[in-house]
Amino acid sequence: MDNNKSTRLANKLFPVKEEYEIDILDIPAEKRKLNTETYDFTVSTIVEYISDKHIEIPMFQRGYVWNRAQASRLIESLIIQCPIPVVYLSQNSDETLSVIDGNQRLTSISLYLNDGFPLTGLATYPELDSFKFSELDPRFQRHIRNRTIRCIVILKDTHPQIKFDVFERLNTGSVKLNPQELRHGIYNGPLIRAIEKLSNISSFKKATSTTKDKRMKGEEMILRYFALHNNWENYEKPMTTYLNSYAESNRFYNEQAIETLSETFKSNFNKCMELYGEYTFKTFDASKKRMKANTALFDAQMISMTIVNPTIEQLEGIDKNMVIDRLTTLLDKEDFYNSLTKGTTDKNVVQKRINDYTTFLRAIL
Structure with missing residues (x-):
């Protein structure tokens, strides 16, 4: 019996909501003032x-x-x-x-x-x-x-x-701002502006299903990559707090640092597109249908590409049909698929899927 079918149906009917709660109690009491x-x-x-x-x-x-x-x-x-x-x-x-x-x-x-x-x-x-x-x-x-x-x-x-918590409390508009929209205001600066520019790359929008992105989902995905790409092993939940801290600490990155980050992102995005084509950041079943962009898979594919760091020439010479067949097998594994759909921002889950995907990537090179 394919238990994954039951899990996937349950995920559609009872989706796990994104973790937007801010864990104020993680802050020392004397700093909550x-x-x-x-x-x-x-x-x-x-x-x-x-x-x-x-x-x-x-x-x-x-x-x-x-x-x-x-x-x-x-x-x-x-x-x-x-x-x-x-x-x-x-x-x-x-x-x-x-x-x-x-x-x-x-x-x-x-x-x-x-x-x-x-x-x-x-x-x-x-x-x-x-x-x-x-x-x-x-x-x-x-x-x-x-x-x-x-x-x-x-x-x-x-x-x-x-500050972020106060901003949320004052966020009383008819359409509530989500965390990335709040960051766009609280941490506005060179980093946020660079992320906004990258999120408008047409191929990125298509790969992440953010062509009609009115709620800054694409920007948050890029911020996740920036925050995780050099420090994923030290990630701590909740994800919202982790991203807030990164955006605050690096808000006024200098021009050279911004350029380096942007080029690193574009390079690894292009490598993912070369290796996975239309399947980049997408979950799908054995029939190769019902493709859906998945933020957790985006993390895994982008960070593993950064870790392994193959050349674009290496990727060009790989049999793409073989890659997608093996990716289909990986997505069909219950423990890996669960890491993309359940508790996706838990520390152990984040580290597991990046480690698992890094192993997968190394095996196909």
Whole structure:
């Protein structure tokens, strides 16, 4: 009896959810404290800080989504001195500030003061409809510039995992941001920008089934490769925390380091494509049908390729039919298949599938 069929069906009907929980208790008790300072910045100061990049407004997958009526009502609230909700900022190691909560508000204010749109749909002062900022009476302009917005800054000495947890707690949008989308904002910098660029390679999108990737799945896969490729033997769960720590520690990698990482990724990706072709990162059955991209298999194939490090010439000379036949046999082994589908981020499981796949790769070379 093929027990794998039962397991595969169960995986489809009762999928194991990705481990997105942050294990705060892994952090020493004395480091779980949230360190903050409170500032009342004038609108003028906020717009200046955004302009000179002292305040960074991360662009998540949805970017700026407020319509003109929503933005106009915010400006009207400033005019009538209606309280504006608190904005949360994160202090970076270089003293700049990243927006944790308040993206839409700060973007709207910056846009309006730079004549980005005319006011529309005002309820209290409809007389100001159609006015851009530069067209307002100077007294209105001064009044808006002098309004203050309370900003709570999470200081840089706060543990990065605590920052991440706060970001999740403040993530109250209609569509919750997933961990990679959160990282895109919290750890924005050269590393994240390089990962974003790599994730847009068309052949990578096709191999990972991320052609219509609206939730940054491809970016997270590349981050996993970066984090694991030199340190997989020291991996510790949970995966979310492991990736957060890597993204935080290497956020401001220098240009040379970024280039080296990117070239290493592209080289090993191209080798996988040469060896496995359309089956790259895909699970499938003996009929070679129902191919599905699998993140755990992506880890195994990419990291084993890094470890073994064959030349592209070696791979070109290998019988590809033999490779796929042997891969089919490997995927049919219950213990290996389970390492791709059950508890995939457990430390022992991560190490097992990389070791098993490395043995498999060496055997076919």
